[in-house]
Amino acid sequence: MKLNQVQNYDEMSRQAASILISQVRQNPSSTLGLATGGTPLGIYACMVADHRENATSYAQVSTVNLDEYVGLKESDSQSYHFYMQRNLFSHIDIPRDATHIPNGMSPDLLAECRRYDDLLNSLNGVDIQLLGIGANGHIGFNEPGTSFQARTHIVELTETTRAANGRYFPSLQDVPHKAITMGIASIMESRHILLLASGTNKAEAVYALFCDEVSEQNPSSILKKHANVTVIADEAALILAKQKGCVEHPRKTS
Ligand code: GLP
Numbered sequence: 001m002k003l004n005q006v007q008n009y010d011e012m013s014r015q016a017a018s019i020l021i022s023q024v025r026q027n028p029s030s031t032l033g034l035a036t037g038g039t040p041l042g043i044y045a046c047m048v049a050d051h052r053e054n055a056t057s058y059a060q061v062s063t064v065n066l067d068e069y070v071g072l073k074e075s076d077s078q079s080y081h082f083y084m085q086r087n088l089f090s091h092i093d094i095p096r097d098a099t100h101i102p103n104g105m106s107p108d109l110l111a112e113c114r115r116y117d118d119l120l121n122s123l124n125g126v127d128i129q130l131l132g133i134g135a136n137g138h139i140g141f142n143e144p145g146t147s148f149q150a151r152t153h154i155v156e157l158t159e160t161t162r163a164a165n166g167r168y169f170p171s172l173q174d175v176p177h178k179a180i181t182m183g184i185a186s187i188m189e190s191r192h193i194l195l196l197a198s199g200t201n202k203a204e205a206v207y208a209l210f211c212d213e214v215s216e217q218n219p220s221s222i223l224k225k226h227a228n229v230t231v232i233a234d235e236a237a238l239i240l241a242k243q244k245g246c247v248e249h250p251r252k253t254s
Helices: 009-026 041-054 080-087 109-122 159-168 184-188 200-211 219-225 235-243
Strands: 002-006 031-034 062-065 067-069 128-131 153-156 178-181 192-197 229-234
Touching: 002 009, 002 235, 009 031, 009 041, 009 128, 009 192, 009 229, 041 080, 067 080, 109 153, 109 178, 184 219, 192 200, 192 219, 200 219, 200 229, 200 235, 229 235
Parallel strands: 002 229, 031 062, 031 128, 128 192, 192 229
Antiparallel strands: 067 178, 153 178
């Protein structure tokens, strides 16, 4: 894994956005794998600003999102459908039918998992997959213990994940117990993976990512087996990994 050490959230966001924007400029019909949560908000803001200022076009881009809660309507302000519209899609020129997010409202969730896998197979591969990281090392909603062979599936969210994501909901009770997520095997098929981490609340997860063995108990650890992963992490997120001496790379500027 390549590590880009940055000072803070803003630098992380600018750097990641610039990688995505370059990808789209070089290949206007790129497929981007997108993520939700607090981490990518700054990236999407940079992409929207760049679209306004430099007219980078997404007219031929396709997107696939990692995950969605089960049981939230698209119109629910906590759904990832709503998040993507509010923070990115409604501000750029991407056609609505080129954006893909698992449907957590499907009456047949297993069929929805198969539909999403078929869709992923039809897209000729994801050029860049954005990933945040959960405090317990989850990627997408692949919680600890998930098989590395998993494709799109329904997950029971751990209480730590529900508690962490509860900050976006009116109360913990409102956080869904289930989600539908792209599987680790599909994530690993992306040509380039960009994992972002900012803040001390990610320090344990980043420490485990760099310092621990590859294990299904730490979903993010599988990324060590991918040939083209860029981790962009800030000082706060790297604090433990640095203290333990498993991050040796000098600070990179770009
Ligand atoms: C959720 C998402 C993940 C995300 C994680 C971290 O569980 N399913 O894709 O990486 O939260 O979220 P945040 O960026 O808000 O810390």
